[in-house]
Amino acid sequence: MGGSVGVRCPSISSVPDWPDVFDVRSLVFTVVTLDALVLAALPRRIDLLALAVLMLLLLAYRLWRQLLALVALAVVLLGAAWLLRLGSGPVVGALGIAVLYLWRYSLAGAFGWFLITRVRPTEFMAAMTRMRIPQFLAVPIAVVLRFVPTVLTEGRAIIDAMRMRGLLGGPLSVLRHPIRTAEYLVIPMLAGAVRAGDELTASALCRGFGSPGRRTTIVQLHFGVADVALMLVTVAVAAYGFGVGLR
Known part of the structure; x- marks a missing residue:
């Protein structure tokens, strides 16, 4: 009797099939840059600009529930920070600082969550291979x-x-x-x-x-006009942030 024995390799790319709006390289650049800006000691307006960019990304990928959750989180935390600014005293001041730090780290975590859930490992490795x-x-x-x-x-x-x-x-x-x-x-x-x-x-x-050799990939990456626009917006936000922060 003849037969064949097959080896089944586990799959590591069961990420949901979101629409391909942006290239992986532009997404990684945007998330890393804006995360660094949000966590840096820059004015809070940078947080609002980064929030606007993240909302546009969620809109582009039609993540409506996550968009509503992000808006609710922003309203609650920024509203609490604004109300605490109206008060006085060391306790109120400490609470205000804690809320602002919670907001910054929550926004940075939201960017990281978007990248983890959106980018497929195969796409990421293809992009890293292209970038050597x-x-x-x-x-x-x-x-x-x-x-x-x-x-x-x-x-x-x-x-x-x-x-x-x-x-x-x-x-x-x-x-x-x-x-x-x-x-x-x-x-x-x-x-x-x-x-x-x-x-x-x-x-x-x-x-x-x-393996010692250079890996190849069959994933097709497309760097288009939308990716250029996204990176230009990210660079503009970074330039504005550092310009304001150095005044």
Whole structure:
């Protein structure tokens, strides 16, 4: 009897199929630059400009629910900061500073979330290969781009399974039994993270990572007018931020 034995490589690119509006290289440039500006000691107007750019990105990719969540977060935190500015005293001042820092880090995290959930690892590695970025820099970032969504999906599945078995109730149940809830969540999450790491390792070996030769890719990257416009907007925001910050 004759037969063939096939080897199935795990897939690491199960990111949702969003519309391809911008090239990966322009997205990485925009996110890294605006994140650095948001976390730098620059006037708060830079935060508002970065918020506008992120809202345009969410609109371009039709992420309506995430856009509404971002607007609600901005209204709550910036509104709280504005109200605290009307008060006086050391406690109010400390709370105002804490809210502003929370807003900056939340906005930076929103940019990172957008990049992680939008960019496929295959596209990212293709872009890094075209830009001749060393593998010891590109591969860990590509692993993070796939590992984080995998762990989040695993966490949602664990929570759904706990609810079906009656082990997880509402928020009050979590507050009443925090240690038990953590036990039910942490152990399956650790097992899922280890399994995801093994699958990522097998997938990376199947795709030729770590080989001495230069990797090739079949992913088609398209750097168009929209990417040039996005990068020009990012450069303009950066120039404005540093111009204001140096006054």
